[in-house]
Amino acid sequence: MSTSNTSVQGQRLGLTCCPTCTNLCQTQQTICSRCGQAVTSRDHSSIQKSWALLITAAILLFPANLYPITVMTSQGQVRKDTIFSGINHLIQLDLLPIAIILFTASILVPMLKIVGLGIYLLAISFELPISKRKLMAGFHIIEWIGRWSMLDLFVISITAALVNMGQIFDAKPAPAATAFALVILLTQLAAKVLDTRLLWDRLESNDDRN
Ligand SMILES: [Zn+2]
Numbered sequence: 001m002s003t004s005n006t007s008v009q010g011q012r013l014g015l016t017c018c019p020t021c022t023n024l025c026q027t028q029q030t031i032c033s034r035c036g037q038a039v040t041s042r043d044h045s046s047i048q049k050s051w052a053l054l055i056t057a058a059i060l061l062f063p064a065n066l067y068p069i070t071v072m073t074s075q076g077q078v079r080k081d082t083i084f085s086g087i088n089h090l091i092q093l094d095l096l097p098i099a100i101i102l103f104t105a106s107i108l109v110p111m112l113k114i115v116g117l118g119i120y121l122l123a124i125s126f127e128l129p130i131s132k133r134k135l136m137a138g139f140h141i142i143e144w145i146g147r148w149s150m151l152d153l154f155v156i157s158i159t160a161a162l163v164n165m166g167q168i169f170d171a172k173p174a175p176a177a178t179a180f181a182l183v184i185l186l187t188q189l190a191a192k193v194l195d196t197r198l199l200w201d202r203l204e205s206n207d208d209r210n
Pocket residue numbers: 018019020021022023032033034035036037
């Protein structure tokens with residue numbers, strides 16, 4: 001009960017952090033006294049940037065999943081695989097662990113990240129009545145998922161290694177590979193550019209005790 005009003009924000013005390021070197025600055029300061037970079041208390045344009053990146057990533061999910069991601073040539077026969085048909089093919093070949101890794105890296109992680117960031121941005125933009133505890137949990141999930149984005153590179157290298165073991169096999173990335181790489185890059189950027197302090201501002205101002 002006594003914890004409701006104990007968190008004092010730096011902004012109320014006229015203090016802020018330098019976004020570059022985290023030096024403590026006064027809010028009226030425009031340039032950091034330590035590193036000389038511009039000091040802004042809150043980056044309000046970061047919501048727009050994050051929305052733009054996230055929506056582009058969500059749109060690119062369609063070509064990434066609908067077009068073939070790999071073109072395999074074996075003894076003159078060309079086989080084009082989308083992410084889904086690739087996973088199916090791996091299951092048929094009894095390579096279930098790789099199919100699970102591919103599903104997690106190519107479908108589950110990007111989807112969860114886009115949905116999670118979307119909820120986060122909606123909560124800030126439209127002041128959705130989502131409790132602080134739930135948003136905190138979501139924030140940790142997005143952070144945790146972010147670490148697994150490198151899994152895609154791992155999958156690509158494993159696939160390449162497996163394919164190159166066959167002698168007369170040739171595997172090349174198809175158009176969806178570019179779209180997919182952009183989805184990963186744009187979701188990473190969308191999370192990176194967002195000034196999360198905007199969310200804490202809203203939660204503190206609403207005095208959300210949940
Ligand atoms: Zn600085």
